[in-house]
Amino acid sequence: MRLPHNVPDFLGAVLSIAAGVLVSLEAYRLRAYSLSRYVGDHTLPAILGLVFVLLGAALLVHSFRNEERAKAPPSPHRTSLLLCLALLGAYCLLIDIVGYLTATLIVSAFLFRVVGRYGWGTAIVLAAVLTGCLYVVFIMWLQISFPTGFFL
Amino acid sequence: MDTLHLLLAGFAQAITPENLLMAALGALVGTFVGVLPGLGPTSAISILLPVTAVLEPTQGIIMLAGIYYGAMYGGSTTAILLNIPGEISSVPTCLDGYPLAKKGKGGPALGISAIASFAAGILGVVGLVCFAPILADQALKFGPPEYFALMILALTLMVSLSGGSLIKAFLMGAFGYTLSLVGLGPSSGMPRFDYGIPLLDGGFDMISIIIGLFAIAEVLKGIGEKRLATVIGAPGNVYPSKSDWKKSAAPTIRGGLVGFFLGLLPGCSAAITSFLAYDLEKKVSKHPEQFGKGAIEGVAAPEAANNATSSAGFIPLFSLGIPSSPPLAILLAGFMIYGLTPGPVLFEQHPAFVWTVIASMFVGNAMLLVLNLPLVWVWVKLTKVPYGIMAPVILMFCTIGAYSVRNSLFDVAVAFAFGGLGYLFYTYRWPVVPLVLCFILGPLLEESFIQTMVMSSGDVAIVLQRPISLVILLAAAALMLVSLALNRRTQKRVREERQRGADVA
Numbered sequence: 316m317r318l319p320h321n322v323p324d325f326l327g328a329v330l331s332i333a334a335g336v337l338v339s340l341e342a343y344r345l346r347a348y349s350l351s352r353y354v355g356d357h358t359l360p361a362i363l364g365l366v367f368v369l370l371g372a373a374l375l376v377h378s379f380r381n382e383e384r385a386k387a388p389p390s391p392h393r394t395s396l397l398l399c400l401a402l403l404g405a406y407c408l409l410i411d412i413v414g415y416l417t418a419t420l421i422v423s424a425f426l427f428r429v430v431g432r433y434g435w436g437t438a439i440v441l442a443a444v445l446t447g448c449l450y451v452v453f454i455m456w457l458q459i460s461f462p463t464g465f466f467l
Numbered sequence: 468m469d470t471l472h473l474l475l476a477g478f479a480q481a482i483t484p485e486n487l488l489m490a491a492l493g494a495l496v497g498t499f500v501g502v503l504p505g506l507g508p509t510s511a512i513s514i515l516l517p518v519t520a521v522l523e524p525t526q527g528i529i530m531l532a533g534i535y536y537g538a539m540y541g542g543s544t545t546a547i548l549l550n551i552p553g554e555i556s557s558v559p560t561c562l563d564g565y566p567l568a569k570k571g572k573g574g575p576a577l578g579i580s581a582i583a584s585f586a587a588g589i590l591g592v593v594g595l596v597c598f599a600p601i602l603a604d605q606a607l608k609f610g611p612p613e614y615f616a617l618m619i620l621a622l623t624l625m626v627s628l629s630g631g632s633l634i635k636a637f638l639m640g641a642f643g644y645t646l647s648l649v650g651l652g653p654s655s656g657m658p659r660f661d662y663g664i665p666l667l668d669g670g671f672d673m674i675s676i677i678i679g680l681f682a683i684a685e686v687l688k689g690i691g692e693k694r695l696a697t698v699i700g701a702p703g704n705v706y707p708s709k710s711d712w713k714k715s716a717a718p719t720i721r722g723g724l725v726g727f728f729l730g731l732l733p734g735c736s737a738a739i740t741s742f743l744a745y746d747l748e749k750k751v752s753k754h755p756e757q758f759g760k761g762a763i764e765g766v767a768a769p770e771a772a773n774n775a776t777s778s779a780g781f782i783p784l785f786s787l788g789i790p791s792s793p794p795l796a797i798l799l800a801g802f803m804i805y806g807l808t809p810g811p812v813l814f815e816q817h818p819a820f821v822w823t824v825i826a827s828m829f830v831g832n833a834m835l836l837v838l839n840l841p842l843v844w845v846w847v848k849l850t851k852v853p854y855g856i857m858a859p860v861i862l863m864f865c866t867i868g869a870y871s872v873r874n875s876l877f878d879v880a881v882a883f884a885f886g887g888l889g890y891l892f893y894t895y896r897w898p899v900v901p902l903v904l905c906f907i908l909g910p911l912l913e914e915s916f917i918q919t920m921v922m923s924s925g926d927v928a929i930v931l932q933r934p935i936s937l938v939i940l941l942a943a944a945a946l947m948l949v950s951l952a953l954n955r956r957t958q959k960r961v962r963e964e965r966q967r968g969a970d971v972a
Contacts, residue, residue: 323895324635331638338645341660348655354920356652356659359644359913366641374634396691396890403683403862403883410876419866423859430690431855445860449867459871 319378328374335367398429414464416454420446470600477822481529481830486823489526490831493533494838500534501541502846509793509900511538513681514861516801517674517868524805525820529827531801535794536588536831539777540839543580543770544846548573556737556773558964559745563758563765570761575707577843579715579763580770581836582707587723587771588832591778594727595825599786600814611918612929616936618912620943621789623950625901636901639892643902646671647909654917666877673800673906675869675878679885680892680899681797682865686858687890706840707763715767718748726772730779730791737776737792739953742960744772778828784809785821788911793900799907804872808911 319325342360349355402425409418424442427433433441453459480486496518500511515534519527546557547564560580567576609617625636649660650670661667707715722744729740748768749758758765780791788810790796802809807817814821839846869882892899923929930936 327635327638327895327897334642334645345652345655345657345659348652348657351920351925353925354654354917356655356657358916358920359909360648360659363641363645363648367638367645370634370638370641374638377634393691396687399687399690399862400883400887403886406866407876407880407883410879419863423863426859426862427855430858431853433855441856441859445863449863453867453871459867460874461870462876 320380321378324374325378328371328378331367331371331374335364335369335371337364338367339364395429399426402426402429410462410464412464415461416446416450417464419449470596473818473822474596474826476819477824477826478829480525480819480823481826486526486529486827487830487834489522489530490533490827491834491838493530493535494537494831494835495533497534497537497539498541498544498835498839498842498846499537501538502544508535508538508542509797510681510685511541512794512797512801513677514864514868516677516797516804517871519801520804520872524807525823527805528801528807528820528824529831531798532824532828533831533834535777535798536584536774536828536835538794539774540581540584540835541846543584543773544577544843547576547580547766556741556769556776558738558961559741559769560766560773562745562964563760563762566759566761567763567766572761572763574843575711576763576766578707578840579711579767581839583715583719583722583767583771584774585832585836586719587726587773587775588778589829590723591727591730591775591781592825592828592832594731594779595781595785595828598731599782599825604814608935610933611915611922612933612936613939614911614915615919616930616939616943617787617789618908618915620787620939620946621904621908623943623947625904632896632898635897639897639899640901640905643905643907644909644912646676646902647906648913653910653914669873671881671906672869672872672875672878673903674804674872675882676885676906677797677800677903678865678869679882680889680903682861682868683882683886684889684893684899686861686865687886688893689854689858691890711763714763718744718764718768719771721747721751722768722771723775726775727779730776731782737773737780738961739957740772740776741769742957743953744768746960781825781828785813786810788813790904790907793903796900796904796907800903803907 338360342357342364345355345357345360346352349357402422406418406422409422412418413421420442423445424435424438427438427441428435431438431441454461481490496515497508497511500514501508512531512534516531519530519534522530542557543560543564546560548568564573564576564580567573622640625633625640645660647670649667650658651668652659658668722741725744725747726737726740729743730737745758745765745768748764749755752758752762752764754762777792777794780795783789783791784795784799788799788808790799799809807813807820865882865886866879869879870876872878889899891897919929920927930940
């Protein structure tokens with residue numbers, strides 16, 4: 316079987332066609348709530364479903380052409396990147412559990428360690444300064460209310 | 468005469484101490500963020516947009532306009548001193564700005580860049596005063612079919628914002644439209660695309676998506692590339708010499724005119740005009756061989772064109788509600804946060820607001836010049852802040868920005884998710900601006916489409932039967948062709964410069 320020249324575009328095309336099918340199914344579901352056949356909440360989803368499928372198919376064909384091979388820029392720091400994304404995900408959960416300030420202190424210390432490669436001592440000091448500044452500006456001065464967590 | 472009175476009233480309002488402070492703060496903060504390596508005007512405005520949400524509309528928009536101009540200037544600073552153009556429109560500035568910096572003439576290059584930007588910005592604002600009300604006056608005759616045609620016209624922007632593959636640009640646009648559909652349907656009130664998840668009933672917040680796609684993705688890019696800020700040598704005196712003035716005057720005027728008149732066309736971005744202005748200058752110069760080696764004219768012309776286009780972009784934005792560049796698309800989101808929909812009725816319904824903002828652009832431009840020339844050393848020092856410190860700080864600001872709009876952790880999660888997606892899009896060259904543009908325009912397109920169809924009992928041909936909508940559609944077709952041609956030319960030039968070693972962010 317002939318493999319596509321541009322695998323990322325090929326995958327993008329497949330995802331686009333899948334999205335087109337999903338959007339069309341939703342349009343079909345919404346059709347039941349519309350008074351008119353052509354006008355209603357289903358109209359734009361129906362058009363978009365078609366656009367996704369047609370353009371996805373065009374990209375699929377294009378991905379087999381030997382024009383330009385998309386290559387991901389080599390990232391020697393992929394581990395830092397993935398760790399950073401994982402930390403951000405953990406941050407979302409932590410804010411709800413331990414509250415905004417504690418979560419910010421913990422996660423920013425890890426971020427300074429991962430991104431800046433500082434020692435733990437420096438990372439914790441930087442995190443404490445950052446959290447303190449955010450507290451003064453956004454909580455004390457601008458009065459934004461953040462989650463306080465389960466313990467408060 | 469009315470326009471003049473309104474403008475004077477706008478000035479009276481713009482120079483109140485609070486509004487002056489907002490313009491100054493916006494210009495300063497915008498430059499501050501724009502100067503950070505790798506953060507262009509779009510990312511700068513995305514990061515700072517939620518910060519302005521605590522202000523009242525006029526002050527908020529004045530600050531945003533200041534941030535916009537400041538970030539544009541900040542982008543030029545990194546282009547000249549570090550050879551890092553925040554956006555493609557700054558690439559021509561790098562071509563001669565960086566060689567000048569290497570020769571120890573970075574200061575005069577920054578000075579000329581600020582002065583050329585100021586002069587062209589003023590030209591653009593004068594044009595805004597003259598043209599926007601006329602355009603908006605005509606646009607008052609618009610009904611749903613005309614608005615629908617206008618939305619089609621806005622779609623032509625996708626060509627200039629595609630950054631390469633048109634198929635990918637249109638697919639990203641479709642993705643943006645789809646995201647805008649999540650939530651309650653406008654005609655039935657039934658939830659769409661919620662898949663039984665109640666959090667999705669409220670739809671996605673556009674700020675979270677913008678912060679994710681631009682600001683967080685930018686930080687991730689920096690981490691992926693292990694970005695470091697390094698400044699070359701001392702930039703020298705920032706005030707240009709007499710000979711620099713003499714050499715730059717005509718290129719500034721030419722660049723400003725090219726930037727302004729082409730910038731009036733929706734779809735003609737600052738990237739296109741700055742390259743055109745640079746090439747024009749090279750063609751009319753008596754010493755074209757000096758271009759690329761440190762010709763001050765090569766800084767003045769693209770900078771003037773860039774800023775004139777940025778100012779001219781406010782004309783279709785204010786009068787038609789069409790953003791012609793990525794930063795303006797984010798500004799449009801800013802307008803919407805305050806419940807203001809740019810377009811024909813904006814001049815009619817909120818004249819005081821519009822004219823205050825226009826007047827504050829004069830003030831903001833002047834302030835930028837006054838503040839930035841003496842402060843250039845501060846900006847140079849700022850580029851030395853290690854990325855390892857800046858990245859976590861920006862991420863924490865992004866979290867607050869995403870959270871503060873609706874006080875929702877769901878929005879924070881969305882911002883982070885789109886940050887990851889944005890990084891993938893960047894890696895595999897899927898343009899994100901069409902997504903944002905269509906996400907913003909999605910509800911307007913759907914509303915105008917449904918109203919048009921109801922009005923015509925389901926016959927979409929009504930758009931072709933009404934003169935104004937027909938003219939808009941013809942203009943859309945013409946613009947599409949012009950944009951395609953200009954875009955192809957700009958892509959070719961960018962490729963050439965990449966091959967010569969320019970680091971296009």
